[in-house]
Amino acid sequence: MKKGQDVKEMLKKINSDVEYKEDYIVDIKKTKVIMTASVFPELQYSSNRHHVGLLNDNSLTQLCYKLDIGKTYINKCLPISQELVVHNLSFWLKEVKSRNVMIRTHVGYRDEPITVRAILSDRYKRIDNQLIANKSIDRILNMGAKLQYANYDGDSLNITAVLPKIEGEIAKGDVVQAGITITNDEVGNGSFQVKPFIYRLVCTNGMVAPEYIGQFYAKHVGKKLIDLNEDNQGEISIDKMFEQVDVMNNPQMFNDLFNEMKKAKEKKTTSTEIVKLAKQHNLSDSERAGIFERLGKVYGDTFSTDNYSLANAITNLANDESKSDQRARFLQELGGQIIFYQKPQYLRQ
Secondary structure (H helix, E strand, O other), X not given: OOOOOOXXXXXXXXXXXXXHEEEEEEXXXXXXXXXXXXXXXXXXXXXXXXXXXXXXXXXXXXXXXXXXXXXXXXXXXXXXXXXXXXXXXXXXXXXXXXXXXXXXXXXXXXXXXXXXXXXXXXXXXXXXHHHHHHHHHHHHHHOOOEEEEEEEOOOEEEEEEEEEEEEEEXXXXXXXXXXXXXXXXXXXXXXXXXXXXXEEOOOOEEEEOOOXXXXXXXXXXXXXXXXXXXXXXXXXHHHHHHHHHHHOOOHHHXXXXXXXXXXXXXXXXXXHHHHHHHHHOXXXXXXXXXXXXXXXXXXXXXXXXXXXXXXXXXXXXXXXXXXXXXXXHHHHHHHHHHHHOXXXXXXXX
């Protein structure tokens, strides 16, 4: 696995970020896009008082979605003429129906400008990283878990821990340990999830079990919000998460997963199917070559391999420090799907 961030420093950053994050419920029709000297234009909005924040790629994409206009065209215009971008957005803001949206902002450190992090529905359920991190880390440590990986980028969170007391031997000398992985995103790019995690000691690979096995899944969709100060929906979801965390401390659930991993050693996948798999899941040429290399082959060789070896070749790619947290996570999940689905070529992204 990748090294990740120091947990204490990560918690310090998460907790300090809270005072710089502000949310507003505003009428989208009352917003206005303004040209800037920066790459992105600003969004002017009001909620009891005047506010202006710099859009970023995420919030601009979401604004385009709210206005039902193509982001591809806006992306094409942005580096050439911000004026054209502002003209298009302003036109459609005048045409859009009046409705409330939630605007999530970061007010910036010192002289940094306000950033519009996200433009979301007024039914967006705020299950924020501060709540999750502070409560879940204490809970899993009390279970005897060992924190294995942590990452926080201001918007998304990944906490992964192993349970050393729950382990299994897939083959002689090939020991795996049970674990828990918790992920969340605050700006509309992912749900709050708790999934079983499997850690292979021999090569420090990590694998995420698919969505249908022992998962807690909470979408960021809740009741319509008028007063953000009265919103406690996130805390309710955290309480439900604890129930699933406790379930994952059950050795029987992981014994079932370990048995599936043993069975995967008997299932075969051909090199042709691996190439199809790489194409279907948009793996890069270097990632595809890395899979073949880890199987002791080169691209173009004709062979078959067992699904367990294939899964480990893919999850080992996630150990590359140059991979983003999101990409590493994707590779860990893809490896898990290969183990637990019958046909790798039919995997879903």
